[in-house]
Amino acid sequence: MKNATIPVQARIAAAWTSFMFLYAYVDILNFFKPGVLDSILNGKVWNFDVSAPLLTVMLISVAVPSVMVVLSMTLPARANRITNLVVAAVLVPYTLFNVAGESLEWAAFYAVSIGVEIALLLFVVRSAWKWKVPTATPVEAQI
Numbered sequence: 001m002k003n004a005t006i007p008v009q010a011r012i013a014a015a016w017t018s019f020m021f022l023y024a025y026v027d028i029l030n031f032f033k034p035g036v037l038d039s040i041l042n043g044k045v046w047n048f049d050v051s052a053p054l055l056t057v058m059l060i061s062v063a064v065p066s067v068m069v070v071l072s073m074t075l076p077a078r079a080n081r082i083t084n085l086v087v088a089a090v091l092v093p094y095t096l097f098n099v100a101g102e103s104l105e106w107a108a109f110y111a112v113s114i115g116v117e118i119a120l121l122l123f124v125v126r127s128a129w130k131w132k133v134p135t136a137t138p139v140e141a142q143i
Contacts, residue, residue: 008127008128008131009072009073009080010073011127012072012080012084012124012127012128013068013069013072013073015120015123015124015127016065016068016069016072016120016124017065017069018120019065019117019120019121019124020062020065020066020069022113022116022117022120023061023062023065023117024062026113026114026117027062029109029113033106045058046101061094064087064091065091068083068084068087071083072084077131077133077134078133080128081128081131081133082128084124084125084127084128085125085128085129088121088122088124088125088128089121089125091121092118092121092122092125095114095117095118095121096114096118098110098114099114
């Protein structure tokens with residue numbers, strides 16, 4: 001039996017789905033770090049006051065991979081390729097920023113979580129980059 005080829009769109013959507021779940025679970029597991037919940041209950045996330053704009057930015061950062069799952073399966077090939085290249089490439093430094101200011105005590109936690117997130121984003125970039133989008137061929141004139 002011959003292996004079925006999985007369409008590029010499905011592979012990319014699967015990577016975005018994995019990224020989205022990991023991203024959410026890393027945030028949830030972060031609540032177990034000593035002092036995090038106390039800080040949140042006191043109105044602080046990192047060094048920022050909990051506010052509508054902060055929570056909106058946080059919501060957008062989680063919504064992006066969610067929307068990318070749908071876009072990866074529905075956009076036309078050319079727009080799909082470009083969108084995935086741009087969004088994944090922008091999220092790489094954004095994801096790396098999440099480790100800024102963390103203590104060495106949590107290095108393994110962030111190495112695994114951010115390492116897997118970056119690997120998934122690089123998979124999206126590589127898949128989109130190598131995607132051979134068919135070019136339109138001119139319709140032959142009928143005689």
